[in-house]
Amino acid sequence: MDAAWDPAAYLRYAGERARPFADLLARVDAADPRVVVDLGCGEGALTASLAARWPGARVTGVDSSPEMLAAAAAHAVPGRVAFVHGDVRGWRPDGPVDVLVSNAVLHWVPGHAALLARWAGHLAPGGRLAVQVPGNHTAPTHRLLADLCTSPRWAGRLAGAAPPADAVLDPAGYLDVLTGAGLTPDVWETTYLHLLHGPDPVLAWVRSTVLRPVVALLDDAEAAELTAAYAASLREAYPARPDGTTVLPFRRVFVVGRLSAG
Numbered sequence: 486m487d488a489a490w491d492p493a494a495y496l497r498y499a500g501e502r503a504r505p506f507a508d509l510l511a512r513v514d515a516a517d518p519r520v521v522v523d524l525g526c527g528e529g530a531l532t533a534s535l536a537a538r539w540p541g542a543r544v545t546g547v548d549s550s551p552e553m554l555a556a557a558a559a560h561a562v563p564g565r566v567a568f569v570h571g572d573v574r575g576w577r578p579d580g581p582v583d584v585l586v587s588n589a590v591l592h593w594v595p596g597h598a599a600l601l602a603r604w605a606g607h608l609a610p611g612g613r614l615a616v617q618v619p620g621n622h623t624a625p626t627h628r629l630l631a632d633l634c635t636s637p638r639w640a641g642r643l644a645g646a647a648p649p650a651d652a653v654l655d656p657a658g659y660l661d662v663l664t665g666a667g668l669t670p671d672v673w674e675t676t677y678l679h680l681l682h683g684p685d686p687v688l689a690w691v692r693s694t695v696l697r698p699v700v701a702l703l704d705d706a707e708a709a710e711l712t713a714a715y716a717a718s719l720r721e722a723y724p725a726r727p728d729g730t731t732v733l734p735f736r737r738v739f740v741v742g743r744l745s746a747g
Contacts, residue, residue: 501679505737506531506588509617510538512671512741518542518583520609524573525590529557535586536566542583547571574600581609587616592652598662601740605666611746614663618653620674620736625722626691630699633715642707646699659740668742679733686731687723688716 518539523532526546536544546568548554557568573587574594585604591597605614621627627648634643654662656672663670681687688696696715700708725731 501677501735502589503531504677505617505675505739506534508675509588509615509739509741510535510586512739513584513586513613513615515539515584515611515613518613520578520580520582521545521584522547522578522582522586524576524585524587524604526557526568527553529553529560529568531588532557532568533560533562533566535584536562539584543567545569547573547576549573578607582607582612583609584613584615589617589619591616592618592622592648595652598654598658601659601662602666605663605668605742605744608668608744610744612744614668614740614742614744616659616740618738618740620653620655620738621734622648622652623650624734624736626687626719626733627695629718629722630691630695630715633711633718634699639711643699643702643711646702648695653738656738659738663740663742666742668744671741671743672739674736674738676734676736679735681731681733682729685716685720687719687733688712690733691719 519542521535521539521542521544523535523544523546526532526548527550529546532544532546536542543564544566546557546566548557548568549570549572551570554568554570560566561568573590585608591600594600601614601616608614627650631647631650633639634645634647656674660670660672663672681690683689696712700712703711723731723733
């Protein structure tokens, strides 16, 4: 199967996914940045909102997915908002960056603490580094998928395919990374309670994220088999409420670092 990102599927819960971005940027107090970069920009709508917030900035979104960049092209503004293909792990700016944002990306990057420290080195004096990562890798959404991948039925094909429980640091770990990189830290966590609707809504949520790279390793029949087993486990872990809605608790970790203007 294809491991490509599906912008339409990802945007099914656009409102829920946008809120952490807004909460992150609310703590970024840059007054008049000139160079703003969004690493792992996805389909570009949130990147474009950075240009609206800072009208004097040149905003660049970077992503490795051709599908996401094709969708992002609708948000490009000549001379103001641009989108480029690139892997965040190897990204290097042309010069100092005033605000560097990465939203819901680094949980895909093993060992990203070193990457964060490197990004801090790209900041201009007084620059800000703002990162949000999902912190739900021990939640049933992830644990149940990991259990399936290591079960006798799938271990031969999928061992190691699910993200590990330690894919992200705890808040104190990120605070240490920022202070070690010479930044003044502001680190916190929030658990959102998303109220989802429709049949198998938690499965619909994870289809475009954690499930996507797993089923990409299987043929269509195998993917359907695994997905059916996963859906049954999710229904038990996240039962529908009497009104038909389903609550999905989702923990996220927020990291903002400021480089001294001196």
